[in-house]
Amino acid sequence: MDVSITGAKILFNIPIFGGIPISETLVVTWAVMAVLTGLSIWLTRGLKVRNISKRQAVAEKLVMTAENFVRENMGEKFMSYVPFISAIFALSISCSMASLVGVFSPTGDISTTMAWAVVVFVIITFYKFRTNGFIGYWKGFCDPVFVMAPFNMLGEVFTPVSMAFRHFGNIVSGGVITTLLYSALTVANHALFGWLPGFLGEILAGVPFLTVGVPAVLSLYFDWFGSAMQAFIFCMLSMMYISTATE
Amino acid sequence: MERALVLMGCAIGAGLALIAGIGPGIGEGYTAGKAVEAIARQPEMKGELTSSMLLGIACAETTGIYGFVTGLLLIFVAPNMFLNLL
Numbered sequence: 001m002d003v004s005i006t007g008a009k010i011l012f013n014i015p016i017f018g019g020i021p022i023s024e025t026l027v028v029t030w031a032v033m034a035v036l037t038g039l040s041i042w043l044t045r046g047l048k049v050r051n052i053s054k055r056q057a058v059a060e061k062l063v064m065t066a067e068n069f070v071r072e073n074m075g076e077k078f079m080s081y082v083p084f085i086s087a088i089f090a091l092s093i094s095c096s097m098a099s100l101v102g103v104f105s106p107t108g109d110i111s112t113t114m115a116w117a118v119v120v121f122v123i124i125t126f127y128k129f130r131t132n133g134f135i136g137y138w139k140g141f142c143d144p145v146f147v148m149a150p151f152n153m154l155g156e157v158f159t160p161v162s163m164a165f166r167h168f169g170n171i172v173s174g175g176v177i178t179t180l181l182y183s184a185l186t187v188a189n190h191a192l193f194g195w196l197p198g199f200l201g202e203i204l205a206g207v208p209f210l211t212v213g214v215p216a217v218l219s220l221y222f223d224w225f226g227s228a229m230q231a232f233i234f235c236m237l238s239m240m241y242i243s244t245a246t247e
Numbered sequence: 248m249e250r251a252l253v254l255m256g257c258a259i260g261a262g263l264a265l266i267a268g269i270g271p272g273i274g275e276g277y278t279a280g281k282a283v284e285a286i287a288r289q290p291e292m293k294g295e296l297t298s299s300m301l302l303g304i305a306c307a308e309t310t311g312i313y314g315f316v317t318g319l320l321l322i323f324v325a326p327n328m329f330l331n332l333l
Contacts, residue, residue, distance in 0.1 A: 005323055006323075165309070165312065165313065166305070166306075166308070166309045166312060168316075169309075169312030169313070169315060169316045170312060172316070173315055173316075173319075176319065229301065229305055230305070232302075233305040233306070236302060237306075
């Protein structure tokens with residue numbers, strides 16, 4: 001029984017500009033974006049002021065939750081970041097749950113989470129430049145003592161790297177454990193049912209009965225709780241770093 | 248002979264990398280204990296205390312994840328790469 005655990009597979013190459021590789025990550029991310037866009041358009045169709053439909057109540061509840069989330073973590077003056085934070089949250093949780101339908105989840109590729117972390121890092125640096133000025137930013141690395149400058153710079157670079165790796169590592173670990181569990185249960189099924197004589201044994205050993213049940217319970221933790229937790233942590237950390245960059 | 252040494256190094260390294268799992272285990276257990284103490288003192292704050300605890304746990308989990316990713320890389324990616332370099 002050979003188990004292969006790889007990263008994102010490259011599906012095909014577009015033959016312009018010397019071959020642009022299209023990987024599974026790209027395809028699933030575009031599909032998730034299409035689903036989220038369709039959901040948003042459907043939720044916001046036919047808005048009324050009175051006698052609202054249940055659909056509109058759901059949409060209003062989502063928007064109110066996002067606004068409260070941003071308001072209590074970033075304060076009133078950062079309310080323009082509500083679309084950004086809710087977009088990252090929605091993308092993150094939808095991409096991580098793509099493994100529920102059997103496709104490769106894009107957040108299991110370090111490129112996705114690193115891209116989001118780099119965007120947040122650019123925002124943080126921009127606010128630091130605006131608050132402290134160009135010279136003040138570089139001088140800020142020298143407190144409390146001048147020799148602490150390399151360590152402060154390392155900590156600064158490490159912020160987006162750690163955010164990306166935390167998200168990536170949790171999602172990938174869920175995927176690896178689920179893959180190993182499925183292959184172990186398939187081997188156990190083959191070994192168990194292979195003892196039955198002749199034709200019956202061959203058919204029963206080919207259909208993996210034992211893989212029903214146990215992976216579903218584990219998937220409750222890895223797919224549902226883990227994805228929601230990691231999306232929440234990513235957004236919470238971005239909000240905390242952005243709001244403390246203006247002090 | 249070099250092949251055996253490379254594969255042995257990767258396997259032993261992967262085992263050593265997962266010793267990093269001790270840290271988050273101890274730290275998160277301590278965090279959970281403190282959170283339970285706080286809930287016992289003020290049961291009406293249970294929701295906020297629980298979400299603060301989960302936030303702290305997810306941040307402390309990071310170094311354990313670093314060790315896990317290193318172990319995964321050593322088992323699945325490193326042997327191929329090192330044997331091609333030989």
